Amino acid sequence: MHDVIIAGLGPAGSTAAYRLAKSGFKVLSFDKEKFPRYKSCGGCISAKIDGLIDFDISPCVEFTVKGAYFTYRSGRKLDITADKPVGYNVMRDTFDAFLLNKAMEAGAEVVEGTRITGFVDKGGHVDVSTSDGRTFSSKFLIGADGAGGVIGREHFGMTVKECAVSITAELPYDNSALCGMDGRLFIDFGTVPFGYGWMFPKKNFLSIGVAGDLSKNSGSIKKSFNELISTHELTSGLKVEDTAGWTVPVYSSSVKSVVKGRALLAGDSGRLVDPFLGEGIYFAMKTATVAADTITQALHSDSANLMPYQAWLENDLFPEFSAAEKVSNLVYNHPRLWYKILENEPAMMLKYFSVIRGEESVQSFYNWVYKRIRSRPWRLLRRWVESKFV
Ligand SMILES: Cc1cc2nc3c(=O)[nH]c(=O)nc-3n(C[C@H](O)[C@H](O)[C@H](O)COP(=O)(O)OP(=O)(O)OC[C@H]3O[C@@H](n4cnc5c(N)ncnc54)[C@H](O)[C@@H]3O)c2cc1C
CATH class of the missing domain: 3.50.50.60 (FAD/NAD(P)-binding domain)
Structure with missing residues (x-):
């Protein structure tokens, strides 16, 4: 026994x-x-791992991440970087x-x-x-x-059934090609319906992938992957041979x-x-x-x-995941508007970095974003409408 x-x-x-x-x-x-x-994965572990375990994972860490280069459909590059680690990239x-x-x-x-x-x-x-x-x-x-x-x-x-679908690949890569862009993830909004694309640098590989809600990507996820790879400046012209599909069982x-x-x-x-x-x-x-x-x-x-475990999930984790669900509805239902907001207010992402680091709750982040957007509805709406016609 x-x-x-x-x-x-x-x-x-x-x-x-x-x-x-x-x-x-x-x-x-x-x-x-x-x-x-x-294991098919981007392999970026959030920095809140530091407070969870009692051993050192640095032998596995290939890059310490302090921020990201965001793009919207491979263009409109936006560098948002913090002064302390947000995550760690591992294989x-x-x-x-x-x-x-x-x-x-x-x-x-x-x-x-x-x-x-x-x-x-x-x-x-x-x-x-x-x-x-x-x-x-x-x-x-x-x-x-x-x-x-x-x-x-x-x-x-x-x-x-209600999960996200993904396609990933590990692209052999000379990371000197990052040319000063190291310490960043590459994240793209807008190419994948209700999801996003990523390129996470490791020592010898670029872990690339796209993931999106199954209901919006059924049968089309590979197309989004190919579109990202062929248009993004880090990967355009590179040949991606081995890809893997996997489910992301989001809450x-x-x-x-x-x-x-x-x-x-x-x-x-x-x-x-x-x-x-x-x-x-x-x-x-x-x-x-x-x-x-x-x-x-x-x-x-x-x-x-074993019910104390279930109680912890219901009282502590699920409210956070529910708030993250609301953030994801906001962002992925309106990726163009979201990107415009991000361009105008990069501080919003710096605040989300503190959520990733575990310094702030998703619930307080969502409330903060919601109030900020509500307090300036006309300006944002005007800019969004204008951006559609420029
Ligand atoms: C495309 C993609 C990208 C992702 N990127 C990130 C990221 O960048 N950062 C992040 O934090 N998370 C990311 N995730 C999520 C992350 O990969 C998972 O949440 C994480 O692996 C969960 O760990 P786990 O131990 O629960 O499951 P797993 O890592 O899947 O481990 C499950 C293990 O169970 C074994 N197994 C399965 N069935 C049996 C069985 N019947 N008997 C015995 N063993 C069995 C498997 O072989 C496997 O080793 C990503 C996921 C996907 C799909």
């Missing part, structure tokens, strides 16, 4: 494994892949293997190349089955098997309970991704941390109560 079994060893699973094993619990964890494994194969190693060093038992196929909650424990036909028992189960993972899909009714208010008996979901398997920028690495690690602490509490008190 293990204390905890973990399905999936991305940032969520490895963080939970690390935290629980470090507290002395008997942790058994599985991933269907062998590490290092590829996910290296970063995820690094986190997994931390979990193993802490004492978690790790099985790679084996898939978890399901579980049965027996009341006093869970029986977990694996693709090699074996069954393991534990007091608790963490589903951290990512977007569309079997635990979320089959046992919690999670669906990827929606249809997400209800991620706790069921002795099992819970963390990270993408529970659709716990910020719905504005699709930021999920930090949230995978944060939800895994709170999940692990809730399980720790339950193990110490010999209880099966």
